[in-house]
Amino acid sequence: xxxxxxxxxxxxxxxxxxLGGADFGAGLWDLLAGTTARGRxxxxxxxxxxxxxxxxxxxxxxxxxxIFWTAFPHAFAAVMTTLALPLWLAxxxxxxxxxxxxxxxxxxxxxxxxxxxxxxxxxxxLTPFFMGTVVGAIAAAAVPANASHASLAAWTSPAALxxxxxxxxxxxxxxxxxxxVEAARRGDQNMQAYFTRRAQAAAIVAGALSxxxxxxxxxPDLAFFNRLTGRALPLVVLAGACGLAVxxxxxxxxxKGTRVIAALGIAAVIWGWGVAQYPVLLxxxxxxxxxxxxxxxxxxxxxxxxxxxxxxxxPSFALLFTLQGHRVLGGNDQGTHRAPNHRIM
Amino acid sequence: xxxxETVLLAAAPVPGNVVPDRAQxxxxxxxxxxxxxxxxxxxxxxxxxxxxxLRRRDETAMRLARRxxxxxxxxxxxxxxxxxxxxxxxxxxxxxxxxxxxxxxxVPFGVEGLFFFLEAIFAGIYLYGWRRLAGxxxxxxxxPIALSGIFGAMSVIAVNAWMNTPGGFTQRDGRITxxxxxxxxxxxxxxxxxxxxxxxxxxxxxxxxASVYAVGIxxxxxxxxxxxxxxxxxxxxxxxxxxxxxxxxxxxxxIAQDQPVKFAAMEYVAQTSRQVPEWLAGVYVDGxxxxxxxxxxxxxxxxGFGPGTRVTGWDSVPPxxxxxxxWLIHLTFDVMVGxxxxxLLAGLWAAWTWWRRRRWPRPRLFWLAGAVSGxxxxxxxxxxxxxxxxxxxxxxxxxxxxxxxxxxxxxxxLASLSIIIVVYAVLGTATIAILRMLSRRWRRxxxxxxxxxxxxxxxxxxxxxxxVES
Numbered sequence: 001x002x003x004x005x006x007x008x009x010x011x012x013x014x015x016x017x018x019l020g021g022a023d024f025g026a027g028l029w030d031l032l033a034g035t036t037a038r039g040r041x042x043x044x045x046x047x048x049x050x051x052x053x054x055x056x057x058x059x060x061x062x063x064x065x066x067i068f069w070t071a072f073p074h075a076f077a078a079v080m081t082t083l084a085l086p087l088w089l090a091x092x093x094x095x096x097x098x099x100x101x102x103x104x105x106x107x108x109x110x111x112x113x114x115x116x117x118x119x120x121x122x123x124x125x126l127t128p129f130f131m132g133t134v135v136g137a138i139a140a141a142a143v144p145a146n147a148s149h150a151s152l153a154a155w156t157s158p159a160a161l162x163x164x165x166x167x168x169x170x171x172x173x174x175x176x177x178x179x180x181v182e183a184a185r186r187g188d189q190n191m192q193a194y195f196t197r198r199a200q201a202a203a204i205v206a207g208a209l210s211x212x213x214x215x216x217x218x219x220p221d222l223a224f225f226n227r228l229t230g231r232a233l234p235l236v237v238l239a240g241a242c243g244l245a246v247x248x249x250x251x252x253x254x255x256k257g258t259r260v261i262a263a264l265g266i267a268a269v270i271w272g273w274g275v276a277q278y279p280v281l282l283x284x285x286x287x288x289x290x291x292x293x294x295x296x297x298x299x300x301x302x303x304x305x306x307x308x309x310x311x312x313x314x315p316s317f318a319l320l321f322t323l324q325g326h327r328v329l330g331g332n333d334q335g336t337h338r339a340p341n342h343r344i345m
Numbered sequence: 346x347x348x349x350e351t352v353l354l355a356a357a358p359v360p361g362n363v364v365p366d367r368a369q370x371x372x373x374x375x376x377x378x379x380x381x382x383x384x385x386x387x388x389x390x391x392x393x394x395x396x397x398x399l400r401r402r403d404e405t406a407m408r409l410a411r412r413x414x415x416x417x418x419x420x421x422x423x424x425x426x427x428x429x430x431x432x433x434x435x436x437x438x439x440x441x442x443x444x445x446x447x448x449x450x451x452v453p454f455g456v457e458g459l460f461f462f463l464e465a466i467f468a469g470i471y472l473y474g475w476r477r478l479a480g481x482x483x484x485x486x487x488x489p490i491a492l493s494g495i496f497g498a499m500s501v502i503a504v505n506a507w508m509n510t511p512g513g514f515t516q517r518d519g520r521i522t523x524x525x526x527x528x529x530x531x532x533x534x535x536x537x538x539x540x541x542x543x544x545x546x547x548x549x550x551x552x553x554x555a556s557v558y559a560v561g562i563x564x565x566x567x568x569x570x571x572x573x574x575x576x577x578x579x580x581x582x583x584x585x586x587x588x589x590x591x592x593x594x595x596x597x598x599x600i601a602q603d604q605p606v607k608f609a610a611m612e613y614v615a616q617t618s619r620q621v622p623e624w625l626a627g628v629y630v631d632g633x634x635x636x637x638x639x640x641x642x643x644x645x646x647x648x649g650f651g652p653g654t655r656v657t658g659w660d661s662v663p664p665x666x667x668x669x670x671x672w673l674i675h676l677t678f679d680v681m682v683g684x685x686x687x688x689l690l691a692g693l694w695a696a697w698t699w700w701r702r703r704r705w706p707r708p709r710l711f712w713l714a715g716a717v718s719g720x721x722x723x724x725x726x727x728x729x730x731x732x733x734x735x736x737x738x739x740x741x742x743x744x745x746x747x748x749x750x751x752x753x754x755x756x757x758x759l760a761s762l763s764i765i766i767v768v769y770a771v772l773g774t775a776t777i778a779i780l781r782m783l784s785r786r787w788r789r790x791x792x793x794x795x796x797x798x799x800x801x802x803x804x805x806x807x808x809x810x811x812x813v814e815s
Contacts, residue, residue, distance in 0.1 A: 052473040055425050056465040063458040065432045069443045070451025077444035080436030084755050091433045092768070095426050099772055102422035106415070106779050108786075150755045294448035297524040305455040313459065316466040316489075329473035 001299040002289040003279065005071045008306045010274045012067060016060035017270060018174060018263040021167075023054045025175025027097065027124020028168065029198060030117065036110070042179075043117070045191050049182045051105065052329040056320060058098070063309075071302055072292035074145070075281040081147040083137055086130040086155045093127030096120070128167040136163025136213070139273060140220040141284025159216040166209040170266060173202035177246060177262040184255045185325075196250050203247050207240070210269065224283045228276040235272035239265050363749045365758040366438045369765055371734070373430055376769050378730060379723055380424030384464070385494040385543065386550035387417050388471075392487050394577050399480050405573045411475060412787055413554070416780055418472045423776050425465065427769075438758070442741055442751035448521050449514045453503040453530050460497035463489050498546065499539050506534035509733065510603050511742050533603055537596035538733075544589040545726045551582025552688065552718035557784070559715030570791070572705065579715060582722070583692030590685050594647075601648045604743060605657035606667060607736035610674040612644050613637075614658040621645045621656040626679055628672045668738045677728035677735075684725040688718060 026046045033039030033046075069076040080087065100119030107113055133155040137143060142154035154160070176199035183191035214236075218225035228236065242265030249258050279288045323329050391413045398407030436443055442450075467489040474483050507513075513528025514521055555578035561571045601608040608614070613624045613634060621644040627637015642652035649655075659667045668674060691714045698706040705711070741748040 052469040055422060056462065056469055058425065058429070059458070059462045059465050062429055062432050062461060063455075065436070066451060066454045066458045069436060069447040070455055071448070073444050073447025073451070076436055076447060077440035080433075080443070081440050081753060081755060084437055084753070084757075087433060087437060088761055091430055091437075092764075094429055095768060095772070098422055098426035098429075099775065102419055102426075103775055103779055106419060106783060148754045150757070293444065293521065295521050295524055297526060298448040298452060298521075301452045301524070301526045302455055305452075305459060309459055309462070313462045313466070316463060320466045320469050323470060323474070328477045329470065 001296060001303070002071070002294075005067070005299045005302050006274070006278070006289045008302065009064065009067045009071065010271060012060055012063050014267045014270045016057075016064055017170075018266050019053075019057040020060055021128065021171045021266070022174040022178050023050050023057055024097075024124045024128045025171035025173065025202075026050050026179065027121045028172045029175060029179070029195075031121030031125060036114070041188075041191060042194060045179060045183060045186075045188070047105070049179060052324050053320060054101065056317065058094075061094075067302060070298060071294050072281055072287075072289070074291075074293040075287050076292075078143050078145055078147040078282060078287070079134070079138065081149065082143045082151050082154050083134045084150040085152065086133045086137075090127045090130040090134070093123035093125075093130065096123035097127060124171075125168060128171045129164040132164035132167030133160045135167070135273075136160030139163070139217060139224065139277075139283060141224065141282075142220070143282050143285070145282060145285040145287045157220065159213060159220060162209060162213040162216055166206060166213055169202055169206035169209055170269075173199060173206045174262055174266060176202050177250075177258050180250065181255050181259050192255075196253075199250055200247060203243055203250075207243050210239070221283050224276055228272065232272040232276040235268045235275060239268035239272060241265075242268060362752045362754070362756075362758055365762050366752045367748065369758060369762040370434060370438055372762070372765060372769060373427065373434060375727055375730065376773065377424065377427040377431055378726065379549070380420055380427060381498070382546040382549035382723075382726065383417070383420040383553075384424045385498045385546035387413070387420065387554075388468075388487060388490040388494055389547070390550055390554060390577060390581065391417055392484065392491055393581070395484050395487070397577075399484060403573075405570050406577070409570070409574050409577065412783070414472055414475070416783060418468070419776065419779055419783075421464075421468055421472075423772065427772075428461075438753055439741070439751045440753050442746065445519065445746060445751075446521070446742060449524055449529055450504045450507055452524070452526050453500045453507070456503075456530070457497050457500035460493035460500065463493040464497060467493070494546075495543060498543050499535075500530075502539045502542050503530045503532070503535050505733070506538040507532045508742050509538070509737060510534040511745055533599070537592060537599050540592045541589070541596055541729070544585050544592060545722075545729065547585050548582045548589060548688070549719070549722045549726055551578045551580075551585070552722040554578025554719070555582065556716050556719030559712050559718070563709070563712050563716060575705075575715065579692075579695070579718070582718075583688070583695060586685065586689045586692050590689060593682070593685065598648055601656065604737065606659050606662055607674075607733075609657060609659040609661075610668050610671040610736055611678045611732060612656075613671065613675055614644065614656050616660050617655065617658040619645060619655050620652050621648075621654075623647065624675070626676065629675065630672070666739065668736050670735065674732055674736045677731040681725045681728040681732065684721045684728075687714075688721060688725075691715065691718060 026049065030039075030043055030046050033042045096119045100116045100121075100123065104113055104116035104120060107116060137155040137157070137160040140157055140159040142151070142157060142160065176195045179195040180192055180199055183189075183195055214225075214228065217228065242261050246258050246262045246265065249255075249261070277283060279290070281287045281289060281292055320329075391410050394406045394413065395410035397403050398405075398410055467486055470478075471483065471487040471490060474486055478486060507529055510533040512532050513525040513530075515523045555575050558571045558574035558578070562575065597608070597611070600611070612621070613627070613629055614621055615632070620642045623640040623643030623646075624634060625638040625640065627634040645652050645654040645656055659671070691711070694706055694711055694714075698704065737743055739747045739749070741751040
């Protein structure tokens with residue numbers, strides 16, 4: 001039962017990564033889109049693509065936290081104590097980002113829009129980076145079981161920092177691939193080419209960083225590295241293959257299936273991490289899925305919640321994405337609402 | 346750096362963090378709870394407006410529904426952000442609580458997550474579906490938002506209720522050994538906390554909406570648009586007020602049984618006794634009550650319907666187990682009750698005039714009351730949270746774990762508290778500024794739409810010329 005809940009946690013982390021991660025990545029491209037005039041078209045596409053869905057995508061984060069603290073409270077308390085600083089910084093990014101994005105839609109004056117847009121874009125960079133350092137620190141065995149104070153060294157190791165950069169690159173990669181498809185769907189060839197170049201660049205950077213992080217991980221915890229290149233090897237290979245396939249498809253100008261393959265690649269990395277750690281929750285300690293503080297009844301309750309989520313939430317998400325895909329959702333309010341400046345043209 | 350930190354922690358153990366920890370939780374929760382009220386109740390009010398708009402082909406109600414949904418989008422987005430902060434704070438500020446009881450109180454949170462999903466997903470459909478979803482299809486897409494707001498609120502309040510009346514689990518040597526999920530979700534306090542807070546949310550959202558239009562009416566905008574906007578907020582909130590007072594009265598009696606020390610602080614009951622007087626206002630300092638009005642036997646009467654009813658005082662527990670600052674708990678309780686009755690009065694006034702004359706009251710005082718009713722509801726709700734949270738101290742889980750045991754052992758909470766105060770001040774100001782800007786934009790649209798036969802051509806004010814195309 002504990003393993004099932006572990007799988008549920010990993011599945012919802014995966015969904016947060018492939019849905020919420022793409023939203024962060026879109027913020028990254030917003031940041032790099034250049035001046036107001038040059039960035040108008042990409043920013044418009046980004047906003048149109050994520051406006052109706054970002055909030056729902058980010059609920060996965062809250063869901064991940066809840067499952068983590070309910071099923072594995074001892075590990076949760078240890079992570080929250082040791083890695084308090086990067087977690088606070090990630091929270092700061094989430095506040096700035098959500099507020100900046102929500103406000104930017106409603107304000108019409110260009111200078112204010114710029115300020116809100118900058119908050120949104122800059123924090124899109126912060127949050128994935130610090131979340132990456134948190135995951136990197138856990139994988140690099142830097143979280144003790146009985147943590148009583150925060151540690152700077154835990155998340156500033158080369159492995160943790162590299163994971164931070166990897167998260168930023170992976171978010172950018174996912175977002176660019178998704179935006180290529182969004183542009184193609186709108187028949188916007190300029191934007192399709194624009195985001196294709198960025199998807200390719202991000203794919204190469206993310207690939208290089210994954211390899212570097214992989215080899216860096218053998219220093220702190222050789223056993224974990226051995227399992228990553230042992231029993232988790234098929235998933236690691238799958239992740240690499242997906243990345244190469246997306247690169248090849250994009251180079252050939254094909255868009256069909258690229259989103260799914262890109263997301264599958266990210267999922268393979270996350271599940272590779274999970275398989276390599278199993279059943280240990282905090283590498284370098286004896287904290288496992290079964291002894292982290294919860295009971296059988298808690299696990300059963302969480303499995304029931306997860307089943308309910310599959311029955312209720314997944315069809316609702318399907319409806320949301322279908323409506324969004326058919327461009328039914330757009331235009332906040334006919335007649336009274338004016339689109340922000342950069343959406344025009 | 347690390348070594349000196351460790352020494353400091355060893356020299357001044359946990360309690361040093363409790364005050365800043367609680368201050369930060371109070372700031373972030375106190376801010377979020379206002380947005381949560383709108384998240385819970387505003388969808389129903391918007392749906393009511395849209396329902397009337399569709400049913401009676403009422404253009405005014407329809408226009409209000411559209412505009413409110415835009416404001417709702419901003420409020421839900423900011424609420425989602427501040428809610429996420431709270432999820433992190435559960436671990437960052439209270440690792441001791443989560444470590445020990447995460448497996449118990451986490452389950453209602455999991456259920457809440459489910460409803461949070463439904464709320465966010467259907468908000469995405471409802472808020473952005475105005476243009477292309479047909480009438481009733483659009484209305485129905487909003488129903489799950491309203492329902493998940495209510496059920497989500499029940500789940501979160503279940504956690505708070507459990508902290509007040511913990512049960513439904515067994516533990517041995519500090520480890521949870523079994524959990525009865527149903528009993529955790531529906532602990533004793535849940536039966537009164539759930540309806541009390543959900544009604545509070547509807548009162549906050551309803552009176553706040555009414556306030557906006559009461560201000561407009563006071564400024565002379567006496568048109569159908571403003572009266573409809575006022576009515577759609579005021580009527581549901583005023584109708585629910587007497588129910589809220591009934592639920593609150595029941596809750597207070599139950600607290601006298603479930604958490605007698607909290608009740609003693611609420612009512613200044615120092616010694617367990619019979620014929621306990623009721624104190625209205627008054628400040629308790631060192632055994633004396635200054636400036637209060639004493640009603641003999643009233644407290645015993647309220648608790649047990651007879652002056653002979655024995656009421657437990659705070660002398661029933663050692664001083665270390667009593668909540669701090671009894672006067673704060675008592676005064677916030679009185680303010681909450683007082684404001685509740687004033688809001689009831691405003692509703693009765695409107696009902697009386699409507700019954701006799703079939704119209705709204707004319708006196709300016711009524712509209713002034715309407716204009717401040719939103720603020721009054723917010724203050725009452727916040728006071729209620731002060732009563733229940735400060736009144737539970739020194740415990741975080743009543744009788745089982747102290748707040749000091751739950752608090753983080755990390756330093757730096759004062760730094761995060763200062764940053765949070767600044768960030769939330771900016772966030773609150775920006776939210777209000779955006780709502781005011783929306784309102785100004787709507788007013789300009791209305792003015793532009795009014796026929797101006799010989800007037801100058803329509804200008805779009807500070808809109809750039811490009812905007813005309815959209």
